[in-house]
Amino acid sequence: MFEHALAAANSSGFTVPSNTASTGNSTYSATKSELPLRTLKDELRNAESKYIKPLTHIPELSSTPTNPTNNRIREYLKKGQYIKLLVKLSVDNHLNDEFLSNLFTTGDITKSEYSLFINKLLSEKGLDFKLSNVIADTPHTELIYRLYEFYRDHITDQHIVTPLQLHDLNLFLKTFIAEAQLSKAHHVLDFILLKRPLNELLANADVEILIQFLRLKCGALSKYWKIPSISRKRSREIVLSKKASSCRLAKSYKFQNEKVLLQIINSVLVEPSWKDRHSPNLDAAIVYSLGYLGQTDLIEKYVNHTWSPANDSGSKRSPNSNLLVAILTSYCVKEGNMRKGLELLDRFIRDYPEVELDYLFWRRLFQLSSLVWDQKKDRKASLSHGCWTIMKQWHTQRQRKVPYDYGILKELYPIFVRTKNKNGALEVVTQIFFGTFIKPEFTIRPNELSLLYKYQRLILKMFALRGNYHKGFEFCQEWSFNARNRFELQTYFMKWRNIYEHKRALQSEKKGALQKKYDEMEEDDMLLGRLW
Numbered sequence: 022m023f024e025h026a027l028a029a030a031n032s033s034g035f036t037v038p039s040n041t042a043s044t045g046n047s048t049y050s051a052t053k054s055e056l057p058l059r060t061l062k063d064e065l066r067n068a069e070s071k072y073i074k075p076l077t078h079i080p081e082l083s084s085t086p087t088n089p090t091n092n093r094i095r096e097y098l099k100k101g102q103y104i105k106l107l108v109k110l111s112v113d114n115h116l117n118d119e120f121l122s123n124l125f126t127t128g129d130i131t132k133s134e135y136s137l138f139i140n141k142l143l144s145e146k147g148l149d150f151k152l153s154n155v156i157a158d159t160p161h162t163e164l165i166y167r168l169y170e171f172y173r174d175h176i177t178d179q180h181i182v183t184p185l186q187l188h189d190l191n192l193f194l195k196t197f198i199a200e201a202q203l204s205k206a207h208h209v210l211d212f213i214l215l216k217r218p219l220n221e222l223l224a225n226a227d228v229e230i231l232i233q234f235l236r237l238k239c240g241a242l243s244k245y246w247k248i249p250s251i252s253r254k255r256s257r258e259i260v261l262s263k264k265a266s267s268c269r270l271a272k273s274y275k276f277q278n279e280k281v282l283l284q285i286i287n288s289v290l291v292e293p294s295w296k297d298r299h300s301p302n303l304d305a306a307i308v309y310s311l312g313y314l315g316q317t318d319l320i321e322k323y324v325n326h327t328w329s330p331a332n333d334s335g336s337k338r339s340p341n342s343n344l345l346v347a348i349l350t351s352y353c354v355k356e357g358n359m360r361k362g363l364e365l366l367d368r369f370i371r372d373y374p375e376v377e378l379d380y381l382f383w384r385r386l387f388q389l390s391s392l393v394w395d396q397k398k399d400r401k402a403s404l405s406h407g408c409w410t411i412m413k414q415w416h417t418q419r420q421r422k423v424p425y426d427y428g429i430l431k432e433l434y435p436i437f438v439r440t441k442n443k444n445g446a447l448e449v450v451t452q453i454f455f456g457t458f459i460k461p462e463f464t465i466r467p468n469e470l471s472l473l474y475k476y477q478r479l480i481l482k483m484f485a486l487r488g489n490y491h492k493g494f495e496f497c498q499e500w501s502f503n504a505r506n507r508f509e510l511q512t513y514f515m516k517w518r519n520i521y522e523h524k525r526a527l528q529s530e531k532k533g534a535l536q537k538k539y540d541e542m543e544e545d546d547m548l549l550g551r552l553w
Contacts, residue, residue, distance in 0.1 A: 104151050143192040162200050166202075190213055194213070197209060198236060236306060238281070241305075290326065301339075301344040309347050328340060345376070349386065387432035409436075423453055424453075450473070494511070
């Protein structure tokens with residue numbers, strides 16, 4: 022399926038010397054500790070049985086006398102107003118440790134309720150925006166960190182963390198990583214490792230914590246990777262994180278120890294406790310870590326070992342977009358060559374036809390193809406256009422339309438502009454934009470409207486350049502979304518039509534003047550010849 026892009030990658034001739042790092046052989050023998058008697062599911066059920074019932078039957082909340090604060094806090098919890106509860110706790114005493122401790126002493130809130138409050142709060146969509154102005158001059162991440170400090174000091178047990186507590190701590194960890202607060206994330210991870218050392222995490226197959234460990238300490242956060250110097254001119258256009266507008270480099274982001282990575286890989290591949298715990302997301306983190314070291318040869322060996330259909334043993338596992346993006350990113354950013362990454366992707370698509378390629382995969386595909394694009398050697402951007410063909414074919418084979426995604430279309434636009442790809446822009450406007458915007462439930466946002474207008478103007482500019490005036494006016498009439506847009510498009514088209522006509526007239530005059538001068542010179546030569 023990736024033949025178009027592979028051919029383009031081979032023909033473009035863009036390669037960068039691989040940044041390899043030697044890794045020594047390491048053996049690992051895990052001291053197996055007993056698995057907790059209670060699972061995370063048991064802990065959640067137990068917490069909810071103590072939490073949800075009292076919300077329905079107020080008298081059972083606590084043996085302590087109720088008070089206005091008690092009723093107000095539980096009212097927020099009952100209504101699911103977790104942001105408002107945090108605002109109240111912040112405004113009352115700025116999340117002071119003594120103030121929060123008194124809430125437990127007076128029975129205003131229990132440990133189980135606080136745990137579920139943390140779960141719900143950190144799962145809120147757009148939490149950073151909702152907490153942006155809770156307290157003036159106080160970043161929302163500081164509020165969350167105060168909640169974590171109280172959880173660490175008062176909720177967790179003295180010697181060991183329960184599965185539920187580990188789950189809560191992982192939420193803090195993921196939140197700080199997502200907010201680019203790596204120092205805070207390191208504090209949380211170090212506390213977890215103090216309670217549960219790496220050997221225990223491996224023995225218990227704690228997938229989620231190990232993923233965060235690899236991201237923080239073993240280079241599996243690709244958005245903090247340094248862009249190769251050969252591509253630095255275009256580095257501002259590359260987005261390796263989901264929301265960021267550019268790559269952010271963190272001084273504190275350093276690889277901890279190669280032996281630790283090999284210990285984790287050895288445990289995942291060999292230990293019986295991992296037999297049924299394989300996760301595409303964990304494999305993606307391992308691939309990123311190997312890619313960070315430049316060990317792309319080990320990536321291929323690891324992927325072949327864990328995802329070969331012959332080794333699947335009937336588990337019916339399927340890779341996901343995160344794993345495929347990790348493979349592609351590692352080969353592209355660290356080697357500057359997508360060819361090998363595309364070969365592995367093609368193998369995955371062939372062996373696992375049910376794999377679902379989501380928006381993030383296609384965004385990353387176009388971002389990385391732009392990263393390795395050498396405009397001097399390949400003016401037509403063959404690799405990027407090959408990826409565009411792949412995306413259309415993949416959806417056609419599954420009888421789907423190419424879906425609208427702002428991120429994908431934003432990545433495509435500069436490629437189409439630099440290569441003057443009018444036909445590609447026409448497909449985007451007529452099949453993707455208008456195929457989505459005609460749906461009654463779809464609301465056009467300002468940034469989406471601006472991007473649509475850019476595509477429309479690109480098409481009209483190309484029509485004007487090639488002298489297709491009738492098609493230009495026809496496009497304005499048929500593919501404008503309202504009267505104002507139609508007027509703006511017609512005005513823009515006439516502007517560029519006049520510009521190009523003026524250029525043609527000047528070129529014609531210049532050509533005519535040169536021809537006239539040549540004719541005069543030829544006539545003079547003829548006269549001189551007669552005289553001689």
